[in-house]
Amino acid sequence: xxxxxxxTYQALILGAAGIFLxxxxxxxxxxxxxxxxxxxxxxxxxxxxLILAQLxxxxxxxxxxxxxxxxxxxxxxxxxxxQGWMLWLMALPLLIGVLTPERxxxxxxxxxxxxxxxxxxxxxxxxxxxxxxxxWRVSLDGKSAVQLTFTGGKVFDYAVSPDGERIIYAAQNxxxxxxxxxxxxxxxxxxxxxxxxxxxCINPAYAPDGSRIAYSxxxxxxxxxEPGVPRLWLLDLPEKSTEPVYxxxxxxxxxxxxxxxxxxxxxxxxxxxxxxxxxxxxQTDFFLPSQTGxxxxxxxxxxxxxxxxxxxxxxxxxxxxxxxxxxxxxxRRMLPSGLLNADTIGAADENNIDFSxxxxxxxxEWAVVALRLVYGSPSKQLWLIRLDGSDYQLITxxxxxxxxxxxxxxxxxxxxxxxxxLGSSSSLPQILLWDQAxxxxxxLAEDAFLPHWAP
Amino acid sequence: xxQRLFISKNLLRPGAWIVRWLRNRLPVGVIILLLLSxxxxxxxxxxxxxxxxxxxxxxxxxxxxxxxxxIFLEAxxxxxxxxxASGIVELFFTREEILRWSPRDPLxxxxxxxxxxxxxPAGEVGTIPLARRLLLKGMxxxxxVSMLLAAPVLNLIVIAxxxxxxxxxxxxxxxxxxSAGIAVLxxxxxxxxxxxxxALRQDKDVQEKSPSMPAANxxxxxxxxxxxxxxxxxxxxxxxxxxxxxxLLAALIHTVVPLPxxxxxxxxxxxxxxxxxxxSVLLSSSASMDAxxxxxxxxxxxxxxxxxxxxxxxxxxxxxxxxxxxxxxxxAVLRLGLIVLLLTFIFSVLINIxxxxxxx
Numbered sequence: 001x002x003x004x005x006x007x008t009y010q011a012l013i014l015g016a017a018g019i020f021l022x023x024x025x026x027x028x029x030x031x032x033x034x035x036x037x038x039x040x041x042x043x044x045x046x047x048x049x050l051i052l053a054q055l056x057x058x059x060x061x062x063x064x065x066x067x068x069x070x071x072x073x074x075x076x077x078x079x080x081x082x083q084g085w086m087l088w089l090m091a092l093p094l095l096i097g098v099l100t101p102e103r104x105x106x107x108x109x110x111x112x113x114x115x116x117x118x119x120x121x122x123x124x125x126x127x128x129x130x131x132x133x134x135x136w137r138v139s140l141d142g143k144s145a146v147q148l149t150f151t152g153g154k155v156f157d158y159a160v161s162p163d164g165e166r167i168i169y170a171a172q173n174x175x176x177x178x179x180x181x182x183x184x185x186x187x188x189x190x191x192x193x194x195x196x197x198x199x200x201c202i203n204p205a206y207a208p209d210g211s212r213i214a215y216s217x218x219x220x221x222x223x224x225x226e227p228g229v230p231r232l233w234l235l236d237l238p239e240k241s242t243e244p245v246y247x248x249x250x251x252x253x254x255x256x257x258x259x260x261x262x263x264x265x266x267x268x269x270x271x272x273x274x275x276x277x278x279x280x281x282x283q284t285d286f287f288l289p290s291q292t293g294x295x296x297x298x299x300x301x302x303x304x305x306x307x308x309x310x311x312x313x314x315x316x317x318x319x320x321x322x323x324x325x326x327x328x329x330x331x332r333r334m335l336p337s338g339l340l341n342a343d344t345i346g347a348a349d350e351n352n353i354d355f356s357x358x359x360x361x362x363x364x365e366w367a368v369v370a371l372r373l374v375y376g377s378p379s380k381q382l383w384l385i386r387l388d389g390s391d392y393q394l395i396t397x398x399x400x401x402x403x404x405x406x407x408x409x410x411x412x413x414x415x416x417x418x419x420x421x422l423g424s425s426s427s428l429p430q431i432l433l434w435d436q437a438x439x440x441x442x443x444l445a446e447d448a449f450l451p452h453w454a455p
Numbered sequence: 456x457x458q459r460l461f462i463s464k465n466l467l468r469p470g471a472w473i474v475r476w477l478r479n480r481l482p483v484g485v486i487i488l489l490l491l492s493x494x495x496x497x498x499x500x501x502x503x504x505x506x507x508x509x510x511x512x513x514x515x516x517x518x519x520x521x522x523x524x525x526i527f528l529e530a531x532x533x534x535x536x537x538x539x540a541s542g543i544v545e546l547f548f549t550r551e552e553i554l555r556w557s558p559r560d561p562l563x564x565x566x567x568x569x570x571x572x573x574x575x576p577a578g579e580v581g582t583i584p585l586a587r588r589l590l591l592k593g594m595x596x597x598x599x600v601s602m603l604l605a606a607p608v609l610n611l612i613v614i615a616x617x618x619x620x621x622x623x624x625x626x627x628x629x630x631x632x633x634s635a636g637i638a639v640l641x642x643x644x645x646x647x648x649x650x651x652x653x654a655l656r657q658d659k660d661v662q663e664k665s666p667s668m669p670a671a672n673x674x675x676x677x678x679x680x681x682x683x684x685x686x687x688x689x690x691x692x693x694x695x696x697x698x699x700x701x702x703l704l705a706a707l708i709h710t711v712v713p714l715p716x717x718x719x720x721x722x723x724x725x726x727x728x729x730x731x732x733x734x735s736v737l738l739s740s741s742a743s744m745d746a747x748x749x750x751x752x753x754x755x756x757x758x759x760x761x762x763x764x765x766x767x768x769x770x771x772x773x774x775x776x777x778x779x780x781x782x783x784x785x786x787a788v789l790r791l792g793l794i795v796l797l798l799t800f801i802f803s804v805l806i807n808i809x810x811x812x813x814x815x
Contacts, residue, residue: 010688010692014688085696086692086693086695086696087692088482089695089696089699089700090692090695090696090699092485092699092703093523093524093527093528093699093702095485095486095489096489096520096523096524097520097524099486099489099490099492099493100489100492100493100516100517100519100520174518189500
């Protein structure tokens, strides 16, 4: 190889590396960029590398050249000339970066191409099967189900973006931590949003404007011990930057729930045994003792917040529902005595009722809640209750099933929920849909859990 | 006739012929393998699955690729700094000046060498070409070895990152003090042997690529800057190719060998130190990142174990060892490595015995 050729290829390799680095710096994520390779880039890089490889090999001995002559050449023996190998090795990082397939350990990629985004019918998302959870979406008649993720059953939980187009899910990685991934509701190739190595990054929740997510992070040190206390973090989606909400190590945080306006973020502070509500405008918070480990639910206008308190001083203990007014911070008991009278539910007073967290419909007037009598059946049934106490309606009347994970659609007309048959260790959860107008219930999925709406 | 002679000689040396045959086809073979892998990945996506062993291979390849690129990209900017400094030294300083500035006493040489990094923040990878340049220009071996081992830690970037991670406490001062101490001791022990002066590689290609050009030869400043840049580019490719090899080896080991079970090493003064030293060699992480890698374990690991990780990693990880082979002969690299390992181990275990657990 002549000095001029050597210099030319040095310049080419440095130029290619410089272009890649420039894109990386501009994009702020170099590794992700080279993994988002296009077909054209792959073809060009492969062609370039093949030409370079041929140049490396070009200086093999001429047929009439003896091996001694080849060894004595200024740039070494055939095929082993040092300059050629230097060029080849320096081009190798580019080659590997461009050609190595991006994969998610333990995952086979989705066979579904990613279609263009657009209007979609309202669907329901859920995880299934319980033994190896993957993300699915299903039509509202339950007839058309599509698997979205292929992680080898490593999905932990997920959240749907406000427009329903994107889904963030937490999936276990090789280090037994949990990373955050984002995928289109149509499936396709997911994007690694936040690699967390051995840490557990779970419980994602989209802000109402979709620009950031709150999530819970449990740090694991290099000794491979148990993960630490869950703490609340924010991930800025455009910038891909993440930071803890609190620097105070005495404040824990999991199961974040954004207020409809995005001004407040409610979450469970496991260290203080209650729910904490953080105000992003004033950067202050206030604390609600709870002990149930459940965050709570916002009313549609974001002015009030419902949460549950475990009344452990009563015998037998039960869970009661409370409401806090964010302006006055006044807390009051909800679902007062007489709302569900003895004739209807058989309870002498409300203290005999064990509630779950109500979910308020879009109109702000009606809520659905699962409840049971503390001395009655262990199963919880779903009730539709007007918040002012003027009306109520039984939705499910199946004592053999207990009901949970209920969520209204955006219009407050349909309800998706989960049920589990009691009395059998082999029973598996089911996802069902209740249509208020039709007063009809449809089975959407067997062996499935954690339903969400995809608007 | 010539061709017959060529073939017959190679037939007489079948081992060499096989090595030559493989070497000649390696570049194309690697490209074909990667293209084949990309195709398999695409087919897997198209048909929804492939045999488990193919998926496992593709997963391993992806992990290997990520590890390799991380190690290489982390180190490459520092190498660039190092070769630029090397080019400037070559064109702007004479051998006589280097010799005049070097102390005569070996202890002073070692002490001075350990402080050079304070003026040159190029990390462990960038220090290697600069150290070779200075050694070729006449710097005493004691001083060069001390610089090679201390500069990766005793430079402003790593000092700042260690301070940010651990604050001005025991780990911070321990890392700085022991890095200098181990570098000085290693340099003195290494050069006490009669073979020390012959430790440098004297290959023809090294000499060719590192001409000891006189600086004060009246050439114009722009000419000298241009020559320094050209020399830097040549050295970037020369050491860069070794960095690629080192990163490939480190990534391969990272992919194949599981990290040492730190928790299983227990709480004694000895085993955790060994486990943390093994981890530092296997991780091949940058010296500026080491402190943040070790930080989460500060509460659960002993001071000696943490320091063993922070002391050894910057000077003796896999990629560094491969690059040292461009400066020293293999036997000298082995001797250097053993001295550093032994001193790091002894100091770290002593700290574990003296300093109570959780004290720092």
